[in-house]
Amino acid sequence: MRATVPTTSEAACLPCSHGHGRGSAAAAAYAVAACLVAVTFLALAALDPRTQASWFLSSSSSSSSLSSFTSLQPSGGGGGAEHLLVTSSSYSDGGDGGRRNSTGKEVHEELQVQGGGDDLLLSFANSNSGHDVLQLSVTPPAAPEPKPAPAPAPAPAPESSDEAIQATPQLPRRRDVKLERLELGLAKARSAIMEGIRNKDNRPPLADKDYVPMGPIYRNAYAFHKSYLEMEKLFKVYVYEEGEPPVFHDGPCRSIYSTEGRFIYSMEMESRLRTRDPDLAHAFFLPFSVVKMVKMIYEPNSHDMGPLKRTVSDYIGVLSTKYPYWNRSLGADHFMLSCHDWGPYVSSANGHLFGNSIRVLCNANTSEGFNPSKDVSLPEINLRSDVVDRQVGGPSASRRPILAFFAGGNHGPVRPALLAHWKGKGDPDVQVSEYLPRGVSYTDMMRRSRFCLCPGGYEVASPRLAEAIYLECVPVVIDDGEYALPFADVLNWDAFAVRLPTADIPRLREVLSAVSPRQYIRMQRRVRAVRRHFMVHGGAPRRYDAFHMILHSVWLRRLNVRIAAQG
Numbered sequence: 001m002r003a004t005v006p007t008t009s010e011a012a013c014l015p016c017s018h019g020h021g022r023g024s025a026a027a028a029a030y031a032v033a034a035c036l037v038a039v040t041f042l043a044l045a046a047l048d049p050r051t052q053a054s055w056f057l058s059s060s061s062s063s064s065s066l067s068s069f070t071s072l073q074p075s076g077g078g079g080g081a082e083h084l085l086v087t088s089s090s091y092s093d094g095g096d097g098g099r100r101n102s103t104g105k106e107v108h109e110e111l112q113v114q115g116g117g118d119d120l121l122l123s124f125a126n127s128n129s130g131h132d133v134l135q136l137s138v139t140p141p142a143a144p145e146p147k148p149a150p151a152p153a154p155a156p157a158p159e160s161s162d163e164a165i166q167a168t169p170q171l172p173r174r175r176d177v178k179l180e181r182l183e184l185g186l187a188k189a190r191s192a193i194m195e196g197i198r199n200k201d202n203r204p205p206l207a208d209k210d211y212v213p214m215g216p217i218y219r220n221a222y223a224f225h226k227s228y229l230e231m232e233k234l235f236k237v238y239v240y241e242e243g244e245p246p247v248f249h250d251g252p253c254r255s256i257y258s259t260e261g262r263f264i265y266s267m268e269m270e271s272r273l274r275t276r277d278p279d280l281a282h283a284f285f286l287p288f289s290v291v292k293m294v295k296m297i298y299e300p301n302s303h304d305m306g307p308l309k310r311t312v313s314d315y316i317g318v319l320s321t322k323y324p325y326w327n328r329s330l331g332a333d334h335f336m337l338s339c340h341d342w343g344p345y346v347s348s349a350n351g352h353l354f355g356n357s358i359r360v361l362c363n364a365n366t367s368e369g370f371n372p373s374k375d376v377s378l379p380e381i382n383l384r385s386d387v388v389d390r391q392v393g394g395p396s397a398s399r400r401p402i403l404a405f406f407a408g409g410n411h412g413p414v415r416p417a418l419l420a421h422w423k424g425k426g427d428p429d430v431q432v433s434e435y436l437p438r439g440v441s442y443t444d445m446m447r448r449s450r451f452c453l454c455p456g457g458y459e460v461a462s463p464r465l466a467e468a469i470y471l472e473c474v475p476v477v478i479d480d481g482e483y484a485l486p487f488a489d490v491l492n493w494d495a496f497a498v499r500l501p502t503a504d505i506p507r508l509r510e511v512l513s514a515v516s517p518r519q520y521i522r523m524q525r526r527v528r529a530v531r532r533h534f535m536v537h538g539g540a541p542r543r544y545d546a547f548h549m550i551l552h553s554v555w556l557r558r559l560n561v562r563i564a565a566q567g
């Protein structure tokens with residue numbers, strides 16, 4: 001675990017001035033709401049297993065000889081195609097939330113027991129069987145029936161034992177109507193996306209003024225495009241205004257943690273995908289920065305994360321007292337975002353935040369509770385200036401004499417083996433070292449290498465992944481499958497990257513040499529194509545860039561949750 005405050009400069013993007021209220025106030029014990037939340041999971045990749053299969057076929061021609069990408073999926077699971085992937089039949093499991101644990105098995109955590117009645121969810125469920133088309137009831141929702149006493153929800157995550165279980169006060173009906181309308185919109189979008197998935201081969205590409213996703217870098221290019229356009233049409237995020245900068249509404253915009261500050265900043269500036277009326281929001285953003293908390297609140301070397309966790313639980317206490325939104329979904333339509341190594345630990349401050357909310361994290365380690373069906377893997381990008389545009393591009397394969405390159409500190413679970421095996425061996429093909437000699441540029445080394453090794457450091461994520469993509473060097477992820485790769489819900493990583501289990505470190509040269517020049521050229525071309533999704537632009541974010549891809553990942557997770565009105 002990295003216990004230090006980042007040393008590189010981390011200029012604030014912009015001091016925020018619109019925070020109201022106090023970020024920390026008395027912790028309010030939050031209670032299990034009388035909400036009805038059903039959680040089902042969808043992922044673009046495999047709503048239709050046939051789609052999935054055909055993608056594997058089409059990409060295998062180019063990468064079959066690589067030590068395979070066994071795991072775009074949580075660790076512990078088997079290999080192959082299933083992963084996040086849930087068929088549309090998971091919508092048929094009605095009122096109970098079909099949630100997947102890290103083995104990809106379906107577990108049924110009943111967030112709430114559905115009290116019968118012909119609500120949308122049930123008509124949803126009943127109309128659906130297997131892979132059949134989801135038929136939505138488009139009739140206005142029936143008048144709410146008297147609700148049975150709410151059943152206690154199981155506490156899905158640590159440190160929620162102190163919660164009180166009590167009935168929630170009735171909300172105004174008007175708010176319920178709005179919520180039902182929002183859910184209906186989401187359900188229609190979801191069914192349009194699933195329709196697109198099923199018929200992708202019979203459809204002309206969708207029109208787009210900027211970019212049409214195509215080709216093997218996507219698990220399903222058509223469905224991604226459809227989903228992206230639906231997001232642009234519909235999705236609205238509410239950013240809570242409570243909390244003062246720098247801990248809230250601000251974050252680092254340079255340094256390896258920059259994606260945290262950039263996202264918070266861009267979200268604050270966003271207009272299209274944002275609403276100022278929480279009653280019109282599909283998702284709620286908790287705009288705190290763990291990096292800033294570590295800087296402002298953490299006592300250096302104390303190893304005490306208590307104050308950070310209290311800040312987060314107090315914040316949620318305030319929001320859940322002041323507004324009805326947290327209680328009605330138990331956090332399931334809320335999201336937090338952090339690139340700090342401690343993001344996951346800080347999120348355990350509140351059991352529902354950990355277990356229900358969408359946690360957007362760089363430290364996306366599935367062995368530490370990261371759940372790819374619910375959480376979002378955030379790319380780590382080491383921004384040294386305001387834009388990456390100047391840091392991109394690189395030569396073609398023929399002008400890359402080095403087979404594989406790595407330089408970096410000897411820490412974390414993977415690097416010791418890599419350095420022990422390859423450092424100082426004088427192999428001109430595999431250049432692995434801790435520090436580069438004076439005068440040798442790291443960026444130049446990446447540009448002169450065909451493959452760039454990207455082992456995690458203290459934690460799974462590495463800024464090398466984005467760097468490799470920027471510099472057109474094919475990335476090699478080295479881990480044992482526990483790293484949930486960024487945007488793996490839509491990107492087909494094995495088309496443009498190599499994944500190597502740690503046990504294969506000694507075989508590195510062999511595995512990478514086996515990639516033929518033709519295969520390499522193809523992969524490098526795809527690296528160039530996928531770069532758009534990792535770009536951070538100066539000024540406003542652009543369509544399909546990192547900011548929008550993160551939001552798209554949140555959108556997909558939100559589509560998997562249905563929040564029922566409280567009636």
Ligand SMILES: *[C@@H]1O[C@H](CO)[C@@H](O)[C@H](O)[C@H]1NC(C)=O
Binds near residue numbers: 032321323
């Ligand atoms: C949400 O639940 C908590 C804990 O029971 C309660 O204190 C709070 O008042 C509730 N919020 C609203 C808006 O009802």
Ligand SMILES: *[C@@H]1O[C@H](CO)[C@@H](O)[C@H](O)[C@H]1NC(C)=O
Binds near residue numbers: 101102106
């Ligand atoms: C996941 O769920 C399956 C089936 O319910 C269970 O056998 C397995 O132990 C669970 N794994 C984890 C890590 O919770």
Ligand SMILES: *[C@@H]1O[C@H](CO)[C@@H](O)[C@H](O)[C@H]1NC(C)=O
Binds near residue numbers: 365412413414
């Ligand atoms: C992921 O988490 C597990 C459990 O804490 C840990 O053993 C492993 O080293 C982590 N992986 C990486 C690459 O950091």
